[in-house]
Amino acid sequence: MFAGDCVFMAPGREAAYGQKPVERLLRQLGEAGYSDLRMETTRVEHSGDLAMELGRFTVSVSRPDGAQAPERGKYMRVWRRLGAWLLVAESWNRIAEVVSDRAA
Numbered sequence: 001m002f003a004g005d006c007v008f009m010a011p012g013r014e015a016a017y018g019q020k021p022v023e024r025l026l027r028q029l030g031e032a033g034y035s036d037l038r039m040e041t042t043r044v045e046h047s048g049d050l051a052m053e054l055g056r057f058t059v060s061v062s063r064p065d066g067a068q069a070p071e072r073g074k075y076m077r078v079w080r081r082l083g084a085w086l087l088v089a090e091s092w093n094r095i096a097e098v099v100s101d102r103a104a
Helices: 019-031
Strands: 002-009 034-047 050-062 068-082 084-094
Touching: 002 019, 019 034, 034 068
Parallel strands: 002 084
Antiparallel strands: 034 050, 050 068, 068 084
């Protein structure tokens, strides 16, 4: 799925460059308690052998007390056709939850 020269940029983490470092970072995120990832593609554009994908995601994150906390955010992916379509760049960030004074 990832090209050999790919880059993966996750919030709060250093960017991972290359297939093995990206796989290692994804494994670390899973071990840190990220689970149940759901992605929804909202837009795809392509030209020749490059494509851009935009979307939103939800994920569950285990807190230190064991509780599951939902997170949501947006992502961008860049694909390149190298025989098959492979990811060359992925970046995502969380959307901060706004706490209303009325909810407090």
